[in-house]
Amino acid sequence: MGKIKGKRFPYGIHVDDMKYLSKDAPIVKMPAPEVAYISMSQHIGAQAIPVVKVGDIVTKRQLIGQSSGAISANVYSSICGEVIAIEDIVNGAGQKLKYVVIKNDGRTDEIRFENVPDFEPQTIIDRIRLAGIVGLGGAGFPTAVKLSPTTKLDTLIINGAECEPYLTCDYRLMIEHADEIYRGAKYTAKSLGINKIIFGIESNKPDAIEIFSKYSDVEVVSLAKQYPMGSEKHLIYCCIGRKVPIGKMPFDVGVCVNNVKTMIAVNHAMESNKALSSTVLTVSGKGIKKPMNIRVQLGTPIKDIIEFCGGTCDNVSKVIAGGPMMGKALINLNHYTRKVDSGFLFLTDEEIDDKQPTNCINCAKCANNCPMRLMPMYIESFALSGDYTNAEKYGAMNCIECGSCAFNCPAKRSLVQSISMAKAKIKEMKANGRK
Amino acid sequence: MVENKILTYSSSPHVKTKRTTRFIMANVCIALLPSCIAGCIFFGLYALLLLSFAVVSAFLSEVIYKLLEKKNLNQIIKEFDFTSIVTGLLVGMTVGVNYPWYTVIFGSVFAIIVVKMLFGGTGCNLVNPAIAGRIFIFISFQSVVTAWVLPNFASINQSALTGATALDSLLKTGNTKLSLLDLFLGTGVAGCIGETCKLALILGGIYLAVLGIINILYPIIYIVITGVFTVVLCDFNFALFLPSILSGGLILGAIFMATDYVTTPNTNLGNVIYFALLGLINAGLRVATKMEVVSFSILLMNLVVPLIDKFIVLKPFGYKKVKEGK
Numbered sequence: 080m081g082k083i084k085g086k087r088f089p090y091g092i093h094v095d096d097m098k099y100l101s102k103d104a105p106i107v108k109m110p111a112p113e114v115a116y117i118s119m120s121q122h123i124g125a126q127a128i129p130v131v132k133v134g135d136i137v138t139k140r141q142l143i144g145q146s147s148g149a150i151s152a153n154v155y156s157s158i159c160g161e162v163i164a165i166e167d168i169v170n171g172a173g174q175k176l177k178y179v180v181i182k183n184d185g186r187t188d189e190i191r192f193e194n195v196p197d198f199e200p201q202t203i204i205d206r207i208r209l210a211g212i213v214g215l216g217g218a219g220f221p222t223a224v225k226l227s228p229t230t231k232l233d234t235l236i237i238n239g240a241e242c243e244p245y246l247t248c249d250y251r252l253m254i255e256h257a258d259e260i261y262r263g264a265k266y267t268a269k270s271l272g273i274n275k276i277i278f279g280i281e282s283n284k285p286d287a288i289e290i291f292s293k294y295s296d297v298e299v300v301s302l303a304k305q306y307p308m309g310s311e312k313h314l315i316y317c318c319i320g321r322k323v324p325i326g327k328m329p330f331d332v333g334v335c336v337n338n339v340k341t342m343i344a345v346n347h348a349m350e351s352n353k354a355l356s357s358t359v360l361t362v363s364g365k366g367i368k369k370p371m372n373i374r375v376q377l378g379t380p381i382k383d384i385i386e387f388c389g390g391t392c393d394n395v396s397k398v399i400a401g402g403p404m405m406g407k408a409l410i411n412l413n414h415y416t417r418k419v420d421s422g423f424l425f426l427t428d429e430e431i432d433d434k435q436p437t438n439c440i441n442c443a444k445c446a447n448n449c450p451m452r453l454m455p456m457y458i459e460s461f462a463l464s465g466d467y468t469n470a471e472k473y474g475a476m477n478c479i480e481c482g483s484c485a486f487n488c489p490a491k492r493s494l495v496q497s498i499s500m501a502k503a504k505i506k507e508m509k510a511n512g513r514k
Numbered sequence: 515m516v517e518n519k520i521l522t523y524s525s526s527p528h529v530k531t532k533r534t535t536r537f538i539m540a541n542v543c544i545a546l547l548p549s550c551i552a553g554c555i556f557f558g559l560y561a562l563l564l565l566s567f568a569v570v571s572a573f574l575s576e577v578i579y580k581l582l583e584k585k586n587l588n589q590i591i592k593e594f595d596f597t598s599i600v601t602g603l604l605v606g607m608t609v610g611v612n613y614p615w616y617t618v619i620f621g622s623v624f625a626i627i628v629v630k631m632l633f634g635g636t637g638c639n640l641v642n643p644a645i646a647g648r649i650f651i652f653i654s655f656q657s658v659v660t661a662w663v664l665p666n667f668a669s670i671n672q673s674a675l676t677g678a679t680a681l682d683s684l685l686k687t688g689n690t691k692l693s694l695l696d697l698f699l700g701t702g703v704a705g706c707i708g709e710t711c712k713l714a715l716i717l718g719g720i721y722l723a724v725l726g727i728i729n730i731l732y733p734i735i736y737i738v739i740t741g742v743f744t745v746v747l748c749d750f751n752f753a754l755f756l757p758s759i760l761s762g763g764l765i766l767g768a769i770f771m772a773t774d775y776v777t778t779p780n781t782n783l784g785n786v787i788y789f790a791l792l793g794l795i796n797a798g799l800r801v802a803t804k805m806e807v808v809s810f811s812i813l814l815m816n817l818v819v820p821l822i823d824k825f826i827v828l829k830p831f832g833y834k835k836v837k838e839g840k
Binding site (some may be wrong): 094095119243244312313316322323324325327337395396397398399403404405406407408409424426430431432434435437438439440441442443446447449450451452453454456473474477480482485486487488489490491493495496499 | 519521522523524525526527528529531532533534535537538592593595634635636640770775776777778779780781782821827828829830831832833
């Protein structure tokens with residue numbers, strides 16, 4: 080296999096991708112859980128409002144959470160059964176969210192939407208909103224909102240970069256369900272009224288690039304294996320050479336970016352009339368017996384997933400929801416699959432780094448690797464001394480929290496942690512200032 | 515099993531490079547070894563004695579300072595990052611063999627306690643400790659060390675000559691009475707312990723560059739600009755180019771002292787400016803004072819670094835210049 084060259088962006092880092100662990104494992108459907116804990120907040124924006132009561136009998140793909148507000152999304156039941164509780168639970172990532180707990184009763188029937196009457200743009204957007212589809216790449220921004228931009232768009236970019244190490248679910252989907260992704264992308268492009276579709280795929284997935292090159296009316300851009308290629312701004316820069324200005328969104332440069340997983344959900348909503356009730360995850364890391372790619376029902380507890388994947392090894396020391404660069408470490412295993420999850424990683428002592436931070440030696444490795452070209456060492460020192468005004472001056476709000484700085488830091492400083500604290504404080508300051 | 519285990523919790527990213535400050539500094543020590551060995555071969559056992567005194571006193575003064583800070587031994591071992599060893603080695607390498615043994619101890623202790631630890635330890639010093647230590651010795655012991663071994667502008671037999679004479683004749687005639695090969699290898703050249711064998715220094719530099727610890731471009735900028743500017747100042751006498759590069763502590767200073775992370779700017783552009791200015795100041799002062807000034811020029815530029823860093827800041831991705839006024 081020849082080495083494919085790919086488009087690059089300046090700076091950025093190279094991370095061992097570790098994808099060999101689960102790269103060749105086909106997607107397996109995991110059986111529905113005994114009890115599903117379905118969160119009402121599986122997206123960015125307002126929590127959905129439960130429309131069921133304790134004791135109700137629900138069917139699979141029945142609406143249980145109604146979206147509330149402009150940026151929100153519907154939530155559907157992922158199993159058939161009885162609602163046994165609606166309560167606030169602190170999950171493994173430390174977030175206190177409202178959960179609807181459903182006990183499985185073993186029925187296998189499910190509710191579907193009616194066929195779409197036509198394929199007009201507004202119909203497609205309405206269907207996407209109804210099906211509760213959000214950005215499944217990890218951000219969880221409601222897709223319908225993304226598809227109703229205020230500016231004129233001309234390009235749809237499908238994000239198949241999957242630059243996070245370990246994760247392989249997008250890759251498996253691309254080689255197993257290429258056709259569904261392609262049709263989903265066509266519907267999405269139609270809803271935006273544009274023709275130009277670009278697939279951005281990292282060059283470490285040559286077979287996926289080959290598959291999508293077959294379709295004549297889409298363009299495939301081969302991207303260098305570089306972290307963080309999956310970041311919207313860098314993906315847009317590599318695919319069509321446009322730079323998203325500071326503080327602006329992709330639609331300001333006429334581009335809409337969607338993840339491949341979202342495209343499958345769109346296709347299911349349009350062709351099979353299915354609401355979003357399951358997602359594909361990578362379960363990987365050296366701490367799990369059988370690394371796998373699995374399709375799980377939303378709300379499946381992480382303990383069931385561990386059991387399904389053969390259990391964990393004894394030397395697991397860290398469990399992560401998401402990728403190792405941007406994912407959240409879990410405090411405990413009371414965690415339940417949400418739409419935004421793209422994987423669960425079980426890392427051992429040898430894989431993680433828990434060295435204590437030492438003094439900054441001013442080596443500027445962080446600044447030389449920052450894909451947003453910020454100067455993390457200054458922002459960090461300002462954040463730690465409480466000088467948030469200066470932290471903002473050095474561009475704290477532009478940080479995408481990709482972790483490139485902390486990855487390379489020889490002094491092992493928690494740069495991302497300090498910068499995100501600064502971001503929160505700056506937001507707080509601004510909110511107080513406005514009052 | 516995992517259910518009963520207390521999981522590690524921390525902020526992302528969860529994977530990091532294996533490279534630590536300790537790893538980097540240990541490799542700088544390794545890179546310095548060839549020239550230390552060369553120095554010991556050229557200048558005999560007394561050179562080894564001076565080097566060991568410098569290293570041991572640097573190390574001990576750091577440990578004692580930390581003990582006075584009421585840190586326990588475990589913590590000190592955990593924090594140990596080889597920076598004191600690097601400083602000690604550099605202090606030892608920048609003195610000549612005619613120095614009394616106690617001078618290097620004063621130099622090392624001054625470098626570690628006053629220049630590094632009082633400012634907050636590793637990463638907090640304003641100027642390179644080793645340079646400050648060397649200059650401390652240079653200025654303080656002028657009455658003790660009467661015959662200065664003038665940094666290899668002259669052959670070892672001429673060491674009784676005052677430096678000004680040798681450098682003066684070099685700059686006027688380009689005649690060093692030493693072949694370029696001798697200057698490069700350090701054979702029969704007078705000078706400080708660590709700075710005569712250019713081959714060994716360059717080997718160390720290449721080692722650091724291959725590991726990605728230093729950017730080899732920066733020392734090259736410094737060295738080449740020094741050479742070119744010397745030529746320009748001496749009426750375009752191109753014969754001076756190589757001798758001026760190969761003589762003195764220039765290569766040692768350029769590869770190991772000027773590139774010290776703590777005292778260099780944080781941006782690529784800032785670094786280019788810093789090293790270019792170093793070259794200009796070095797050549798200019800050399801011609802003006804007829805003295806070896808590498809350490810003084812680095813000390814001076816170290817103090818300019820915060821200024822460079824204040825004005826040269828990276829522009830974020832997607833940055834557009836905002837129009838002034840409305």
